[in-house]
Amino acid sequence: MNAEAITVENIPLIKPGDDIARVIAERAKLEEKDIIIISSTIVSKSENRIFSLDGIKVTGRAETIAKKNSNDPRFVQIVLDESEEVLLDSPFLLVRMKNGSICVNAGIDRSNVEGQENVLLLPEAPDESAGRIRDSLFKLTGKKVSVIITDTNGRAFRIGQTGAAIGITGIKPTRDWRGTKDLFGRVLEVKNEAVVDEIAGFGNFLMGEGNGGTPVVIIRGLNLYHESSGIKELIRPEREDVILRALRSQ
Secondary structure (H helix, E strand, O other): OOOEEEEOOOOOOOOOOOOHHHHHHOOOOOOOOOEEEEEHHHHHHHOOOEEEOOOOOOOHHHHHHHHHHOOOHHHHHHHHHOEEEEEEOOOOOEEEEOOOOEEEHHHOEOOOOOOOOEEEOOOOOHHHHHHHHHHHHHHHHOOOOEEEEEEEEEEOOEEEEEEEEEEEEOEOOOEEOOOOEOOOOOEOOOOEEOHHHHHHHHHHHHHOOOOOOOOEEEEEOOOOEOOOOOHHHHOOOHHHOHHHHHHHOO
16 A cells, blocks of 8 residues: 655635635645645634633632642643543643543643633534534635644553544544454454544644644545544543543542
8 A cells, every 4th residue: 555645735824714624625626635734723713713811700619729840720721621530630620521532631722822821622513513614615626635633642651642533524543354364364352543633643743733834634545535424433441441440530
């Protein structure tokens, strides 16, 4: 299997209300079954997920957590507002979000957003965002494509961050090898490959961090187009999540 990776150049600074699909279609010639990797930053900006810390009403809980982490209590309050459950409040704030995803600070970012007091929240419904972009791209180009919206996440037990899929459409999140055989004829029992995270990680590598300015990457040639029910297929069921149970038992 061979694949080609293409960064979409000259993406402008995205503003609330901008049409991400049109921005992409005007700068790239898409082909059938391309995979479009899009940074959550520009999706959030287009959906006006920019919030100011000014005027945030801070609760006592936010004040307490902020003191533990030497953080701005207003920032902590926004994280709490976006979260369903706090799993760890020190030395950093690890939360389970309303869509079931678990990440530090609910994925809220202070970088790459205009204004010293502004923060950028993740898209409210990333799968729906991905679906809207895919549908718009089809209307604009006539091509059926997959869309992966990515965010940068840390990893348990390892140093450094990598790209991870937070919203998908037109692609299954995993490729299940269980039941197939290895090189020596043994049946695989636990091999379930997180395809969309692998693709998201490579996309993040090409996008770069900081002022790289290339928030859209096209992967061509993998032929992974498939209807799916979204990123929730990738979230481990709570009954099987031993790390989640351990965090709750502290």
